Amino acid sequence: MSHPKQIFRSWIPEWLIRLTILLVLLPTVMLFALSTANVNAATGFYGAEPADIQFSMLLYYASLAAFTPLERRFFSRIATKEYFLICLVLQVLISYWCYHTRELPVLFFCRFLQGMVNCGVTSICLTLLFGRLKSEHARETGYAVLYAMILCSASLTSLVTAPLVDNYEYNMLYKMIIYTFVPGAILLLLLMNKVHLTKKTPLYQLDWASFILYSVMLVLLGYVLIYGQQYYWLQDNRIVWSLVAAILLAGCFALRQFSRKRPLIHLQVFRYKAVLFGLLLLGCLYIIRGAFNVTTSYFSTVLGMDPIHMYELLIYNLVGIIIGVVFAARLVIKRRPLQFIWLAGFFLLLIFHSVMYFLFAAEADMSTFIVPLMIQGLGAGMLMTPIILFIISSVPEEMGQSASAVGVFIRYTFFGLSTALINFFSLFFGHTHSMRLSDRVSRADNGVGERLHTYQTALQGRGMLPVEASRAATALLDKTMQKQAFLKFAMDYYEMMAILILFIMLLIIMAPFINRTIINVKTKQPAAATF
Numbered sequence: 001m002s003h004p005k006q007i008f009r010s011w012i013p014e015w016l017i018r019l020t021i022l023l024v025l026l027p028t029v030m031l032f033a034l035s036t037a038n039v040n041a042a043t044g045f046y047g048a049e050p051a052d053i054q055f056s057m058l059l060y061y062a063s064l065a066a067f068t069p070l071e072r073r074f075f076s077r078i079a080t081k082e083y084f085l086i087c088l089v090l091q092v093l094i095s096y097w098c099y100h101t102r103e104l105p106v107l108f109f110c111r112f113l114q115g116m117v118n119c120g121v122t123s124i125c126l127t128l129l130f131g132r133l134k135s136e137h138a139r140e141t142g143y144a145v146l147y148a149m150i151l152c153s154a155s156l157t158s159l160v161t162a163p164l165v166d167n168y169e170y171n172m173l174y175k176m177i178i179y180t181f182v183p184g185a186i187l188l189l190l191l192m193n194k195v196h197l198t199k200k201t202p203l204y205q206l207d208w209a210s211f212i213l214y215s216v217m218l219v220l221l222g223y224v225l226i227y228g229q230q231y232y233w234l235q236d237n238r239i240v241w242s243l244v245a246a247i248l249l250a251g252c253f254a255l256r257q258f259s260r261k262r263p264l265i266h267l268q269v270f271r272y273k274a275v276l277f278g279l280l281l282l283g284c285l286y287i288i289r290g291a292f293n294v295t296t297s298y299f300s301t302v303l304g305m306d307p308i309h310m311y312e313l314l315i316y317n318l319v320g321i322i323i324g325v326v327f328a329a330r331l332v333i334k335r336r337p338l339q340f341i342w343l344a345g346f347f348l349l350l351i352f353h354s355v356m357y358f359l360f361a362a363e364a365d366m367s368t369f370i371v372p373l374m375i376q377g378l379g380a381g382m383l384m385t386p387i388i389l390f391i392i393s394s395v396p397e398e399m400g401q402s403a404s405a406v407g408v409f410i411r412y413t414f415f416g417l418s419t420a421l422i423n424f425f426s427l428f429f430g431h432t433h434s435m436r437l438s439d440r441v442s443r444a445d446n447g448v449g450e451r452l453h454t455y456q457t458a459l460q461g462r463g464m465l466p467v468e469a470s471r472a473a474t475a476l477l478d479k480t481m482q483k484q485a486f487l488k489f490a491m492d493y494y495e496m497m498a499i500l501i502l503f504i505m506l507l508i509i510m511a512p513f514i515n516r517t518i519i520n521v522k523t524k525q526p527a528a529a530t531f
Helices: 014-034 039-046 050-077 080-100 104-132 138-167 172-191 208-227 237-259 267-271 273-290 292-301 307-313 315-333 338-359 366-393 397-442 446-461 466-509 512-516
Strands: none
Touching (some): 014 050, 014 104, 014 138, 014 172, 050 080, 050 104, 050 208, 050 397, 080 172, 104 138, 138 172, 138 307, 138 315, 138 366, 208 237, 208 397, 267 273, 267 397, 273 292, 273 338, 273 366, 273 466, 292 307, 292 366, 292 466, 307 315, 315 338, 315 366, 338 366, 338 512, 366 397, 397 466
């Protein structure tokens, strides 16, 4: 790699260089969660179902995961400044295309392209960031900064975009991301010299066939996970054939990697026990992180918080994440046992889910959730970076990129699986508890009549006619029953998460080989994409 002084102009102060890199990296990270910043507003604008909006985010994730192993070749071939300029122009054009379209197929295609382009931008920013950190543990620090931004991306994006969604049409978010991305990108171009950050290699024998097999397989897998519940899983031919095609493509991809001299991904990484254990922890972490969406749904569905106030409350979660990431990075640098770090992180998540189990109620004060949200952020922040560093450090240097690419695949798969589990159990538990509540109401329950009379009297007191008040009172009772069913689902799901966390902590205690793995990423290049 070139000396850091050759990358940027000599008269540029160090603080400006680091700030510029972060200014470019922040909107790049925010793009991931942009399509789901406000699902209700997105469905209204595009005339789509919530599953369609979730699928658009998975398309972004799928292209990023598939392009990760291939992107490094482009990064090595093209001068960094020119490569960044190409990515900048493409990002602006694609975002502008998203701004102008209302067609879902076009949006899907644009989101897929955005994932590929952002893969390149992330690779550049991460490499530049590592180059500016001159300490012995520069890479550990760089990964900590990046993963703190990634963990904060969903809440931060929703917080920033909430006022825009309230005052403008949904597509204004894509114009906002252009305005956010362009100033930092232009500033970075002005600060950089025309150099190669890595050894220049020619663009020949690019394995596009493996990329196509891999990306189509990931898209089909995402389609099954998102639309499976809507189409009743294997009862629908679309889900069956998509699942069969995904399995066949995965088999073809694996055979191609074993037969090639220079595979896109070295599947030999799965031979290492530590890698498999790390991938298991990473997958479980994403399922547990996904359960946090139940809390945000509770805030909006049951407590009736508007998006602005809800995401203002989640600032405390962001604070917890930042503190957790910094604390975890410090422990890793000081060579503290990974078992201790992981047990502490999962224990904090266990506390959060156990406390929330008892806090789910029809009425609550916002201040009640400040401490639990900070605890959840602390737990997630303490786990993400050490697990990723453990996976990368568990393989030889030549397989570091492949281990990182497999990690992206695991994160993609379990992110989609978490969404599928919430969709499934929300309907399963919701239907079960709705039936039980309806059964109680159907019996001669004097309390129901009193509740209906109270609703009707209150509505008539506001000027509503008796007949209309009677109908509205019944609707209010139905809404109350739906809230109670959601509360029961949330409690059941968090109980399942608490059991899963206890199981993971038991596995960590029973795996003594964890502490024998030395965290060492000094000689490994950063992953092209680490979402």
